[in-house]
Amino acid sequence: MDIVQTTLLIFIIICLLAMIFVAIYNNFQISLIRIDEAEHNIKNVLTERFNLLDKAREIISNNTDEKKPLEACEKLRSKKLNDVELDNELLPIINEFYTYSSKYPDLKNNEQFMSISFSLDGTESELEAFKKYYNDIITDYNKMVKTFPTNLVALCSKYKKKQYFENKKEN
Secondary structure: OOHHHHHHHHHHHHHHHHHHHHHHHHHHHHHHHHHHHHHHHHHHHHHHHHHHHHHHHHHHHHHOOOOOOOHHHHHHOOOOOOHHHHHHHHHHHHHHHHHHHHHOHHHHHOHHHHHHHHHHHHHHHHHHHHHHHHHHHHHHHHHHHHOOOHHHHHHHHOOOOOOOHHHOOOO
16 A cells, blocks of 8 residues: 555545544434424423413412412412422422312312423323433433443533432533
């Protein structure tokens, strides 16, 4: 082999390695976009749940003798919570919402209350689907961060392992 052939071979190898690096890097970018999309969907559903519970406060107050129903919902308004914390804070409020329907059977005749109840049920299944989607994406992303050869791109790009939704904490 002469010097031209050797140089050409080295150039081809470098180009192939660069193309592999770019392809893996793009897969990371696609995963990060999907993670952001899933986080946005979760945030939207949690916001919808909060807004439904906030509307329910007035309906319960107007149709029962309760002075401050779902009071914890009002306190959440001033808190700065991440999605996991908000999800955890909303669960007892949702349970309280459902206790009102059994405690005050007349609420089941209220169209607005039943509409909120139906919508809350829908957001529950939606939220579970989005959490599963998010965790599935995180699993794929973490596999890329930890396995060869994609871990080399992760190391160069400073990509770190991400937490699943249940264990996620905002920095």
